Amino acid sequence: MSEAVTRTVTAPPGLLASLDPLLREWLPRQRWFAGKGRPVTGFTLVEATELLPSTGKLGLYHLLVRAHQPSVPSHGAPGHPGDCYQLLIGVREALPPRLAPALIGHMATGPLAGRTAYDALHDARPAELLLEALRTQARIGGLRFERDLDQDIRSGLVPRVVTAEQSNSSIVYGDTFILKLLRRIVPGVNPDLELPLALAREGCPRVPAPTAWMVADVDPAADPVISAGPADLAGQPYVLGVLQPFVQGASDGWELALRELAKGEDFGAEARALGRATAEVHTTLARALPTVTLGHMQLQLMVDGMIERLEAAVQAVPALRPYAEGLRTAFTALGDLAAEGRTWTAQRVHGDLHLGQCLRSPAGEWWLIDFEGEPARPLAERRMPQPAVRDVAGMLRSFDYAARSADPPQPDWAETCRSAYCSGYAEAAGLDPRTDPVLLRAYETDKAIYEVVYEARHRPDWLPVPLAAIDRLASTGHLT
């Protein structure tokens, strides 16, 4: 800790007021904005830290803001303060052309009137500043930068922002590290840091070990979610970002699968290796963190949750309505098994496993990333032990997604992958997920419903992909 740099700084009063009209327009256009399709009517400032003073050529502010959206059902509830977003706001006299895509807008009023605000993640200097803060374990205002001292962080690595479609935002440093900055921030232990740290402690080679991380200590009185919420949240840090080694030259499983499909090539061997990698991660998580036995009551709660999500999805996406009854049987069948006395082991899982979360290094090793879980679900739910089959179902859905995205669709390709994946999983875990078909079907159905809602919200052109699966799952109970 001797190297730690501590500075106490807050952003100028009135900054949020000047940004308010710009952010109302800019925020909803961002890929990572969770409240799509509904206007933002204002903001609450949860945290503001000046990283570079605006007196210089470049001002830099770290903000946590809650976006008010009264038309979002939960946000309409009395006192609901809206989702909290992490913003890194750069302020310049004028934007150089290379930063034009990062423009937020020109501030007309307030302490920085006449200046231009932009998303500073796209700019090298702010990105360098974050890495340096992590390297030196800085404390700046309410921001705390922590690191694993056993891993070396070289200074001066050149940053570049990742332009891929993401739920968060990432910066790659010299092909050595990748910093993921979470966008929607939830107070409490974040599985995207918690699980990779636990896996690293156990020496699991399938997951990049966190090198450094960034958290905010927020004044409970500044965040309406804490001041009005459960007492155990007060004092919990807000996890803002995680730095981890960059797997150089890696392709993600989704790209690879599409490439093989386009060439008409078999993906069975890779699917099998992926099954083994998933099982290795599951086995390690079960060793590192508590497991529980789910009895009738817990299972019934889980089934109720699935049915509630189905009902909410039918409301949100009317195209689901004709399938609702068929889909429901997947969940009631699971409830029936539980009522007969079946029990299941539950453990910590990835929670949103799909081909895009798997990276293959040029040496052919598979890595799993992004342990955040499904971002839209409450943190407490994402951190609950669950049957490991949940992740298996996510991957099985992903093979179907890839096969459906091919022109023409390739159902046999998906079937080969699905089977190879389960065999690989069984080899490493000693348990074949296909021996539990009712649970697997319930989870595949739950995931396909989630995907329908996700696509309707984020990528409406993709909606036919999960809807095709819904059609089969509702009528036959099988995906293929």
Ligand SMILES: Nc1ncnc2c1ncn2[C@@H]1O[C@H](COP(=O)(O)OP(=O)(O)O)[C@@H](O)[C@H]1O
């Ligand atoms: N350790 C890593 N090495 C190489 N690339 C990575 C690594 N972690 C993430 N990526 C790349 O960044 C993308 C986004 O990362 P991810 O954790 O999935 O973020 P998000 O939650 O925003 O989707 C991944 O699809 C992958 O291409």
Ligand SMILES: O=P(O)(O)O[C@H]1O[C@H](CO)[C@@H](O[C@H]2O[C@H](CO)[C@@H](O)[C@H](O)[C@H]2O)[C@H](O)[C@H]1O
């Ligand atoms: O990677 P994220 O954590 O952002 O996950 C979200 O976005 C995914 C899409 O980018 C989405 O995954 C769905 O589409 C994939 C193809 O693009 C497919 O491989 C997955 O099987 C399918 O679920 C994911 O559901 C969502 O949470």
